[in-house]
Structure formats: C-alpha cells, structure tokens
Amino acid sequence: MVKQFRNMAMPYIVWMVAIIVLPMLLIVLYAFTDKGNDVTTIRFSLENFARFFSDTVFMSVLKRSLYIAILTTVICILLGYPIAYAIASRSERSKLFWILLITLPTWINMLVRTYAWMGILQDEGVVNHLLGFLGIPPITMIHTTFAVVLGMVYNFIPFMILQIYTALTKMDKSFLEAASDLGANAVQSFLRITLPLSIPGVISGITLVFLPAVSSFFIPKLLGGGQYVLIGNVIETEFLTSGDWNFGSAISLAMAVIIMVSMYITKKVDTDPGANGRRE
Amino acid sequence: MKKLIQFKNIVKDFDGKLVLKGINLDIYENEFVTLLGPSGCGKTTLLRILGGFLTQNEGEVLFDGEEITKVPPYKREINTVFQKYALFPHMNVYNNIAFGLKIKKEPKDIIEQKVKRMLKLVNLEEYADRNVTEMSGGQQQRVAIARALVNEPSVLLLDEPLGALDLKLRKGMQQELKKIQQEVGITFIYVTHDQEEALTMSDKIVVMKDGEIQQIGTPTDIYNEPINQFVANFIGESNLIDGVMVEDYFVIFEDKKFKCVDFGFNPNEKVDVVIRPEDLDIVPRTEGKLKGIVKSVLFKGVHYETLVETKVGTSITVKMMVSDDRPVHNESANEKISANDFYLDMEDVEKLDEGTIVARADAQAWDPETDEFISIKEISYSIKKENGSYPVTFSTAAGTSVTVNMIVKDENRIANKEYQEEIFAVNFFKKADEIHESIALETDLKTWANASAWSLEDGTAVEITNVKYAFDPETVTPGTYNVTFATEGYEYKVDTTDRYEIGNEVGLTFQPEDIHIMSKDN
Numbered sequence: 001m002v003k004q005f006r007n008m009a010m011p012y013i014v015w016m017v018a019i020i021v022l023p024m025l026l027i028v029l030y031a032f033t034d035k036g037n038d039v040t041t042i043r044f045s046l047e048n049f050a051r052f053f054s055d056t057v058f059m060s061v062l063k064r065s066l067y068i069a070i071l072t073t074v075i076c077i078l079l080g081y082p083i084a085y086a087i088a089s090r091s092e093r094s095k096l097f098w099i100l101l102i103t104l105p106t107w108i109n110m111l112v113r114t115y116a117w118m119g120i121l122q123d124e125g126v127v128n129h130l131l132g133f134l135g136i137p138p139i140t141m142i143h144t145t146f147a148v149v150l151g152m153v154y155n156f157i158p159f160m161i162l163q164i165y166t167a168l169t170k171m172d173k174s175f176l177e178a179a180s181d182l183g184a185n186a187v188q189s190f191l192r193i194t195l196p197l198s199i200p201g202v203i204s205g206i207t208l209v210f211l212p213a214v215s216s217f218f219i220p221k222l223l224g225g226g227q228y229v230l231i232g233n234v235i236e237t238e239f240l241t242s243g244d245w246n247f248g249s250a251i252s253l254a255m256a257v258i259i260m261v262s263m264y265i266t267k268k269v270d271t272d273p274g275a276n277g278r279r280e
Numbered sequence: 281m282k283k284l285i286q287f288k289n290i291v292k293d294f295d296g297k298l299v300l301k302g303i304n305l306d307i308y309e310n311e312f313v314t315l316l317g318p319s320g321c322g323k324t325t326l327l328r329i330l331g332g333f334l335t336q337n338e339g340e341v342l343f344d345g346e347e348i349t350k351v352p353p354y355k356r357e358i359n360t361v362f363q364k365y366a367l368f369p370h371m372n373v374y375n376n377i378a379f380g381l382k383i384k385k386e387p388k389d390i391i392e393q394k395v396k397r398m399l400k401l402v403n404l405e406e407y408a409d410r411n412v413t414e415m416s417g418g419q420q421q422r423v424a425i426a427r428a429l430v431n432e433p434s435v436l437l438l439d440e441p442l443g444a445l446d447l448k449l450r451k452g453m454q455q456e457l458k459k460i461q462q463e464v465g466i467t468f469i470y471v472t473h474d475q476e477e478a479l480t481m482s483d484k485i486v487v488m489k490d491g492e493i494q495q496i497g498t499p500t501d502i503y504n505e506p507i508n509q510f511v512a513n514f515i516g517e518s519n520l521i522d523g524v525m526v527e528d529y530f531v532i533f534e535d536k537k538f539k540c541v542d543f544g545f546n547p548n549e550k551v552d553v554v555i556r557p558e559d560l561d562i563v564p565r566t567e568g569k570l571k572g573i574v575k576s577v578l579f580k581g582v583h584y585e586t587l588v589e590t591k592v593g594t595s596i597t598v599k600m601m602v603s604d605d606r607p608v609h610n611e612s613a614n615e616k617i618s619a620n621d622f623y624l625d626m627e628d629v630e631k632l633d634e635g636t637i638v639a640r641a642d643a644q645a646w647d648p649e650t651d652e653f654i655s656i657k658e659i660s661y662s663i664k665k666e667n668g669s670y671p672v673t674f675s676t677a678a679g680t681s682v683t684v685n686m687i688v689k690d691e692n693r694i695a696n697k698e699y700q701e702e703i704f705a706v707n708f709f710k711k712a713d714e715i716h717e718s719i720a721l722e723t724d725l726k727t728w729a730n731a732s733a734w735s736l737e738d739g740t741a742v743e744i745t746n747v748k749y750a751f752d753p754e755t756v757t758p759g760t761y762n763v764t765f766a767t768e769g770y771e772y773k774v775d776t777t778d779r780y781e782i783g784n785e786v787g788l789t790f791q792p793e794d795i796h797i798m799s800k801d802n
Contacts, residue, residue, distance in 0.1 A: 172366065174362055174364065174366035175366055175368060177333055177353070177360075177362070177366065178360070178362060178366035178367075178368070179368075179379070180332075180333075180352070180353040180354045181331060181332075181353055181354070181358075181359055181360045181428075182354075182359065182379050182380035182383060182427065182428075182431065183354045183355075183380050183383045183384060183431065184354055184379075184383045185352075185354050188383055192379070192383075193368060196370045197369070197370055
C-alpha cells in the first residue's frame with residue numbers, strides 16, 4: 001500500500017523539481033557568477049554581492065524596504081487583532097459572514113485592486129473631490145509613503161486577520177471560565193490568557209504579511225510612482241530593464257537570506273514563549 | 281452548623297427545555313456534598329449556576345445569607361475544579377497555581393509560600409517548573425485542585441473531576457480528595473454520576489433525576505432506605521418486588537407474609553419492596569423463606585452474582601406436530617413446492633391477508649438443481665369465521681401447486697392475575713427438516729407458534745424469556761411435542777461467596793431489617 005502511494009507522488013515530485021528547485025538553483029548559480037557566461041565557461045565571483053552591499057544607494061533602498069514592511073506589519077497587527085477578536089467573539093453564523101466579508105476582496109486580482117486605489121488617491125481622485133466639497137484644499141496622497149503603506153496594509157491585512165482569528169477560535173473557552181473563577185476580570189483574563197494564547201496566530205500572521213510586503217514591487221510602483229523605489233523594484237529593473245541577471249539574482253539571494261533569518265527568529269520566539277518553564 | 285449556600289426554587293431552561301425544575305437545597309459549612317445522578321439530570325447546571333457561569337431563570341441563590349445571582353464569577357468566594365481541568369497551557373505548574381494570587385496582587389514572597397504549601401498538599405513538590413501539558417491526567421488533576429484551593433475559597437466546586445482517570449487512579453484520588461477536604465476544612469460540592477464514588481466520599485448525597493431532587497441524605501440513609509425505585513436502582517444493585525403492606529411491620533409479597541421494620545403506611549397499601557443482593561442468603565431449600573432455582577451465575581471478582589428464580593412467569597403450552605412430508609415435485613417444470621398446515625386464531629381471520637398466509641404456512645417453491653427460490657404467483661382460499669378446517673392452495677407460474685389446511689379455532693390464551701399478564705400461542709405443524717435446519721430454534725419456535733405476551737394493565741408487550749421443549753432438535757422425528765412459552769417470573773440477585781450450579785434448587789433467606797419498603801407514590 002505505502003509503496004503504491006509513493007509511486008503516485010512521483011509526477012508531483014518531478015514537477016516540483018522542474019518548477020521550483022531548478023529555478024532556485026539557477027538563481028544561486030547566477031548570483032555567484034560574472035556577467036557574460038555561456039554554457040562552456042563559468043566564472044565564479046562574489047563581485048555581485050560586493051557591489052550590492054557597498055553601494056549606499058542600494059543600502060538605503062534596502063533599509064527603506066524593511067522599514068515599509070515593518071511599518072505595514074505593525075499596522076496590520078494593530079488593526080487586525082481587534083477585528084479578529086471582535087469576529088471571534090460573535091455567534092457562529094455571524095462569524096462566517098464576517099470572515100467571508102474579510103476574504104471577499106482577495107477574490108479579485110491584487111493588481112486590479114491596487115489600480116482602484118490609484119484612482120481613489122489621485123490628486124483629482126475621489127478623496128480630494130470629497131474634500132473639495134467640504135471646502136478643504138486638496139492633499140497630495142498618491143506617490144507618498146502613506147499611499148504605499150496604505151496599499152500594502154489593504155492588500156495584506158486579510159492574512160493577519162485570518163491567522164489571529166483561527167488562533168482565537170481554537171482556544172478552549174474553559175480557560176476563560178477558569179480565569180474568571182480564579183478572580184480575573186475581563187481585562188485581566190484577556191491580558192493573561194487570551195493574548196498569550198493567540199501569539200502563535202500573530203506570529204504566523206507576521207510571516208504572511210512581512211514576506212510579501214518586503215518583496216512587493218507593483219504596489220510601490222503604482223502607488224509610489226517612479227521615484228519610490230523599493231528592493232522589489234530594483235530586482236525587477238535588473239532582470240527586465242538592465243538585463244543584468246547575475247546582479248538581480250544576487251540581490252534576490254541576499255533578500256532571501258535576510259527573510260530566512262528573520263523567519264527563524266520569529267519561529268524561535270513562537271516556540272519559546274516567555275512564561276514557559278520559568279518563574280516570573 | 282451554619283447554612284452556607286441556599287438554593288431557593290431554582291428553575292433553568294435551555295431553549296425551552298427545562299433542565300432544573302425548582303431546586304431547593306441547603307448546604308452547610310465544611311460539608312462534603314455530592315450531587316449524584318445520570319447524565320442530563322441537571323447536576324452540572326446547578327454547579328455552574330453556583331459558580332456564576334450560568335444564570336437561573338427563576339429562584340435565588342444565597343451565599344452566606346446574601347443573594348449572589350448578580351455577582352460575577354470572579355467576585356465569588358468559590359473556586360472550581362473543571363471537568364477537563366482547564367489548566368493554562370502557556371504556564372508551568374507554579375504559574376498555574378499562582379494565577380489567582382497574582383490577580384489579587386499578593387506580595388511575591390507570600391505567593392511563593394502559599395504555592396509551595398499547596399504543592400506539598402497535592403504531592404507535587406518536585407513539579408513546580410514542569411509544563412502542565414507534559415503531565416499525566418492524575419497530576420493535572422492535582423494541579424487543578426491546588427490552583428483552586430490556594431485561593432482559600434469557602435467552597436470548592438468539583439465537576440466530575442475524576443471522570444478522565446482510570447479506575448485505579450480514581451480510587452486513589454477519591455481517598456486523597458476526602459483527606460484534603462478534611463485537612464482544609466471547607467465545603468466541597470462534588471458532581472458525579474458514579475454512585476460508588478458518591479458513597480465513599482460524601483457526608484451528604486443529593487440524588488437528582490430529570491432536573492429534580494429525588495432524595496437527600498447520608499450515604500447510609502440513601503443506600504439502606506431509598507425513597508423510590510429510581511434511587512434504589514441508581515444506588516447499587518437491588519431487587520425490587522411488588523408487595524402489599526398489610527399492617528405496620530408486616531408486608532406481603534410472593535403470597536407470603538413477612539415481618540419487617542417499616543411502618544406508617546395505609547393498611548393494604550401497594551408498595552415496592554427492596555432487598556439488597558448482599559442481604560440475601562442462599563440456604564437449603566427446606567430452610568428458605570422463598571424457594572427457587574438458580575438461573576445464572578456471574579463471577580464479579582470478589583463474589584458471585586447468583587440469579588435465583590422463585591416463580592416462573594405466565595406460561596402457555598402448545599403442541600408441535602412434526603411431520604416428514606416431502607415437498608411436491610413437478611418434474612415437467614423442474615420445480616419443488618412445500619407448505620404446512622397451520623392453526624389460526626378466530627380473531628385473526630378478519631385481518632388475514634396473503635402475506636400472512638404464506639408466512640404461517642411457510643410456503644415456498646424452488647428449483648431443486650440450483651436451489652433458487654421461485655415466486656408463488658397464486659394463492660386460492662376461502663375462509664369463514666367459524667371453527668373448522670379450510671384448504672389453501674399455493675401455485676407457481678408453471679403450475680406447480682400444493683394444498684394445505686388452515687385450522688380455525690378459538691383463542692388460545694392464558695391470563696395471569698398475579699402478574700397482570702396474558703400470553704398467547706397456537707399449536708403448529710412443522711417438518712422435521714426445518715427443525716433440523718433451524719439456527720435459532722427458540723426464536724423460530726416463537727415465530728411458528730405466533731407466541732406473544734402483553735400486560736393486562738396497559739397492553740404493552742412483555743418479553744417471552746423462556747422457551748421449553750423436551751426434544752432434541754438434531755434428531756427430532758415425526759410426532760407431537762409440547763412446547764412451553766413463559767414470561768419472566770420473580771428473580772432475585774444474590775451476592776454469594778460460594779458458586780452454585782445453574783439448575784440447583786435452593787432456598788432464600790433474609791432478616792426483617794433487610795426488607796426496605798418504598799411507597800409507590802414517589
């Protein structure tokens with residue numbers, strides 16, 4: 001039986017190797033070689049990495065990308081947690097309705113939704129028109145940090161809400177009864193029981209928001225305009241405009257390592273919550 | 281002793297279904313009270329109302345003389361040990377136990393002192409730093425008790441706390457809980473469906489059923505003087521017999537007058553008589569107050585549970601006519617057909633239909649080579665509602681046919697006044713082969729004889745438990761045989777240390793104080 005199932009997985013494994021593993025290996029190969037290689041001559045070098053890390057322009061782009069991603073993640077937690085908590089404490093049927101409402105926008109292509117935000121935030125857009133009616137002078141919103149962060153929060157917050165919601169609904173309600181029984185009021189119960197037990201949901205929410213936010217390139221491109229360059233845009237340019245695949249691969253690889261390290265750290269925090277095995 | 285908790289006419293419904301129907305109960309200081317009853321009796325609901333997790337629809341709960349219905353759980357001087365413990369999984373043992381004290385913002389050193397004392401009380405001193413999810417059920421149980429007791433509540437509520445533990449651990453924890461209760465000297469309110477648990481630990485047992493209190497009393501009271509059938513059956517095994525209280529201290533059951541210690545009933549009042557299995561003794565037949573036959577013996581570990589039948593139930597004997605008739609063989613169509621004569625009750629003639637006739641005559645046709653059944657296409661008969669014999673012919677499509685007789689006669693039923701039962705069965709014809717081939721003869725005999733029994737009081741069916749016959753089904757030859765059908769009679773469970781053989785004729789004896797009388801009204 002087991003052997004049969006193993007054979008059934010073969011096409012899937014072949015497919016995965018062809019479409020995921022091979023391209024990854026190619027990126028690694030490109031990153032560590034010089035421009036102008038052909039099949040017969042491959043020259044290994046660390047030139048691409050040296051160029052990336054020594055150039056102050058690239059470094060400031062990297063810093064800005066991380067800043068935007070972290071800002072987006074923090075806003076997603078601060079907004080998403082109360083929303084998830086409110087939904088989780090509703091009745092079974094209204095829970096389903098609200099979760100549907102949260103996930104509904106993700107059924108539409110992300111690019112289309114971002115274009116919609118362009119229309120809303122434009123100097124001549126909906127928001128400024130409304131402000132005009134109220135006699136308030138127009139505000140420049142498009143092509144600012146505000147627009148980029150808004151676009152990212154809008155696109156990625158459903159992931160955060162769903163993760164926290166799942167963690168909250170999975171929690172055994174008898175813990176709250178026990179806390180109340182032991183003298184904790186609603187606020188104390190939340191701080192000491194609900195919040196710590198929902199942290200794993202927040203952590204996986206962070207992963208799901210931070211990863212796409214740090215590498216996103218079309219949101220900054222559309223809402224940030226040409227001058228608002230993030231690391232994703234740099235990689236896109238290297239591959240599509242400059243045609244320097246080696247340098248582009250090196251930046252991608254460097255980002256991948258940074259992301260892997262940050263994920264490792266969050267995992268560590270997740271599996272070793274402060275209270276366990278230690279006295280406060 | 282002081283009344284600590286008073287439930288006054290508590291009513292609670294869930295979606296219109298009443299789960300508590302007006303509970304009145306007083307609980308005193310330092311008592312170990314058990315709420316005992318089958319699942320769904322409302323015992324946990326009552327406990328949760330006291331804990332503050334549910335609110336009653338009607339009635340009031342007084343704690344130390346004050347109404348506490350509107351007091352939230354976290355302000356009540358009551359702590360709970362939950363059914364599944366509800367230990368906080370993100371905290372270690374120490375922090376779980378310290379939770380309540382930290383909420384009260386007690387000084388650190390005091391907390392440490394108190395938690396250590398609790399760990400000692402529940403024998404978990406070594407486990408302070410252990411993660412609760414890594415502990416066994418018994419250990420988690422102790423943590424839950426310690427976490428509740430450390431707050432020094434005046435009442436501890438325990439909701440089936442030993443339900444998840446295995447038998448041996450449960451026995452140990454029962455003793456430990458009782459010890460802890462005596463040591464800390466507070467009121468324990470314990471919910472369980474395990475009568476043995478209730479009997480071993482409690483000062484007071486409250487037996488509940490369907491949202492109502494059946495009886496309140498000490499374990500000995502409840503065991504020895506159950507107030508009604510439900511309590512008697514729920515608390516331990518017992519024998520329940522219908523009886524009549526002729527006068528104070530005298531009861532009649534099984535047509536005999538016995539001395540007992542009960543009084544205060546109306547003359548000739550119908551009562552339920554309870555005799556516990558351990559109060560009955562088996563003696564030689566001549567010395568017994570009641571005489572009977574050993575019907576079954578079950579080994580129960582320390583004793584045998586011996587079932588003694590003192591009187592058979594309502595019985596009826598019918599004749600079974602065994603023939604060795606061969607089936608009709610139609611060689612041209614290559615078919616065989618068979619059927620047998622049968623008796624019909626006069627009452628049944630009106631309701632007679634073809635399906636019944638086929639079943640009662642056991643008519644069947646088949647292909648002798650393949651053994652496949654062939655359907656019977658035609659049934660011709662004429663019958664009158666008079667005693668007599670009426671032919672019926674069964675034929676297949678190919679024309680193979682057999683004719684048998686339906687014999688109509690008066691009802692054959694026997695009524696039994698003492699049991700208020702009636703039993704019915706008819707004589708029947710059978711072929712020797714069919715008896716040889718029967719794989720469940722008793723059931724087949726009941727079907728063939730159309731045997732049934734019912735109560736004369738309300739018409740409900742009564743099971744026929746005994747089928748007696750004096751032939752060997754393997755070798756039975758053509759002839760007439762008696763078959764007796766009977767309902768269950770009086771049976772007594774007796775706990776014995778000796779093993780008696782099934783079929784032994786024995787006597788039963790008991791003392792006047794072993795007879796417990798319950799009024800039928802409850």
